Ligand code: SF4
């Protein structure tokens with residue numbers, strides 16, 4: 001089972017050096033996790049390292065495809081608030 | 093990553109270097125509590141010496157992408173070229189590319205005296221990249237000063253490495269010393285392989301920052317402390333921060349305003365947290381200045397800014413342009429030495445009283461004026477060299493000075509349209525002028541080399557007197573002589589209308 005990085009990753013490199021399995025690939029347009037290498041940090045760390053440092057919500061998914069850091073969980077910004085502001089700026 | 097600013101209150105002419113013509117000289121006087129070797133270090137540093145920034149340039153390279161904490165004023169999307177906010181860069185460099193860029197800039201702009209690594213993440217959260225860059229530069233370009241900024245979380249572990257590379261300036265961002273305040277600024281930190289949230293996160297961060305500060309001071313490394321002023325969150329608290337960091341030996345405290353707009357996508361921006369007004373910032377800087385040297389000329393540069401403070405020539409040195417460049421650094425170093433010597437000679441000459449027969453009025457002369465005159469804020473458009481030498485319409489920032497019966501003192505920098513670059517984003521030129529008027533609030537005069545007819549009228553309508561008569565003159569002398577003129581004309585005898593209103 002493996003984690004994955006999806007669109008929205010800002011290529012900030014924070015996760016890469018932490019991965020105990022060298023599973024993270026610095027590629028464009030955004031970083032990726034090598035499914036065959038990732039072992040979910042099993043036996044090495046209590047928390048998956050990539051998901052514990054990634055600053056962007058929603059870009060790391062666990063083996064079930066569920067975001068490890070859902071919207072609002074890292075920034076404290078309620079998703080409705082973000083959506084409302086985006087609409088406001090778009091309407092200007 | 094944010095950078096901010098601070099100031100000193102010392103009177104003009106009291107400066108240890110004898111820079112009588114320079115309100116900026118206040119900076120050296122403000123640093124007079126420091127030992128001589130520290131003042132010497134600060135003397136040529138454009139980020140730390142208000143006077144030096146007129147002559148020397150600094151540069152940042154963006155080699156450090158990762159961060160180990162989250163701040164509510166930061167958005168980790170760091171590749172927007174249209175913004176000049178702190179922490180925003182366009183091109184991430186490898187250490188080798190960064191070294192090449194630094195050598196190219198140092199050879200082209202001999203005034204470049206300082207190389208900093210400030211981001212776009214936290215330099216010390218990227219220790220290999222940051223240290224490799226410093227290591228190579230220490231070997232290849234020993235005439236460049238190296239400095240680094242950090243949030244402090246990783247600092248205690250890296251103090252020895254920094255000392256080994258002879259890094260003599262560290263900027264530490266400390267927004268609080270109380271975890272209850274910190275819980276409203278930092279949503280999380282990454283610590284010992286876990287993400288820690290809430291008060292606990294702030295507690296660990298604060299402890300590490302204080303430990304790092306103590307370790308650096310104990311090893312004789314200069315430490316500047318930056319704080320972001322967040323109204324309603326840490327404004328009052330910053331006075332305590334200022335006291336504490338001074339007591340621990342930080343040499344400068346730089347209080348910068350929060351920059352928060354919904355467009356930035358930050359927590360504060362989206363949640364409607366406002367930044368401080370110019371007046372609030374100034375008041376807090378004044379309150380902290382009683383405690384220690386403050387620095388008011390900080391421009392909150394982008395993490396890849398190149399050039400004199402407030403100017404960005406980064407585009408001239410993009411990767412594709414430097415790739416083919418051959419640099420003979422030893423030769424460049426010889427030229428740099430000459431240029432620096434010439435600058436020092438010029439600075440020494442400027443510190444002398446004007447020769448007989450010249451009609452320049454020294455700022456000290458205004459001390460003789462009767463005391464009932466009120467202080468006047470004057471904004472200045474300058475592109476460097478300590479002169480009034482910029483066209484009003486080209487100014488992206490204004491230096492603000494306060495002239496009073498006692499002194500001319502440097503108050504701070506006001507940016508204009510600073511956070512986006514193009515009409516595409518910012519609307520019409522009218523908008524820019526409006527923004528300029530807002531930036532100049534409280535100022536009664538704008539000194540510039542020239543100014544267009546239309547803005548002239550609009551400034552006057554807004555109660556600001558444009559003045560192009562002092563073009564190419566040294567700033568402090570022009571400010572002093574204009575103040576003198578106003579005194580003679582009876583224009584400053586009474587409290588300004590605005591002051592009167594505020595007091596009523
Ligand atoms: S979960 Fe662990 S092993 Fe898998 S990619 Fe992330 S850090 Fe590497």
Ligand code: SF4
Nearest residue numbers: 009010012013015054
């Ligand atoms: S930490 Fe997150 S945003 Fe940064 S590179 Fe890894 S996945 Fe991308």
